Amino acid sequence: MTAVTVPCSCTSEHTPRRVVLTGGPGAGKTALLELVRHAVCQHVHILPESAGVVFGGGFPREDDPTCRKASQRAIFHVQRELEAVGDAHRPAIVLCDRGTVDGVAYWPGEPDGFWAALHTDPREELARYDAVIHLRTPPAGEYNHRNPLRTETAAAAAEIDERILQAWSDHPRRHVVESSTRFIDKAVRAIALLHDELPACCSHGPELDR
Numbered sequence: 001m002t003a004v005t006v007p008c009s010c011t012s013e014h015t016p017r018r019v020v021l022t023g024g025p026g027a028g029k030t031a032l033l034e035l036v037r038h039a040v041c042q043h044v045h046i047l048p049e050s051a052g053v054v055f056g057g058g059f060p061r062e063d064d065p066t067c068r069k070a071s072q073r074a075i076f077h078v079q080r081e082l083e084a085v086g087d088a089h090r091p092a093i094v095l096c097d098r099g100t101v102d103g104v105a106y107w108p109g110e111p112d113g114f115w116a117a118l119h120t121d122p123r124e125e126l127a128r129y130d131a132v133i134h135l136r137t138p139p140a141g142e143y144n145h146r147n148p149l150r151t152e153t154a155a156a157a158a159e160i161d162e163r164i165l166q167a168w169s170d171h172p173r174r175h176v177v178e179s180s181t182r183f184i185d186k187a188v189r190a191i192a193l194l195h196d197e198l199p200a201c202c203s204h205g206p207e208l209d210r
Contacts, residue, residue: 023177
């Protein structure tokens, strides 16, 4: 878990709000989270991406359906436990780099199989989060392959992005940030949405310059 270090004069005890930052591969989540660390106050705690924790720690990443199901079960449980840690120190916002619902988009087979395997349902998982910010994957000519954990082609990334969009579609506070030729425009929009989730005592943080 990463605590943002921008000072804040607020000394209130907060009721943590979980906000999910999601989107397809190459959507710019990693770059945006670096900007967030300089654009919101210290009462926003950023969780690492559970898939990065799982695969970066050596969990096998194989295309066989049995292996894909195993990895998605592992990612789901790591995500749940990361969120428990995120809530522990009562920040204003726990910013999740993806949420439990994202696993549906990567599950081989029908969504019902995912929920059954994890002994939960979409309503319960959607209710875990107060807001969702979805960054759309850019078109093929702008797709970024630099992340070493990213194995998807541009076409596969666009397909996953659509599945993630559908997975979160029933969330009442889902915000979609479309791709832009200037990433800073996308970032400014997403950070403005995040500022809107902060309580009044923390909402006067630094602005992100265009």
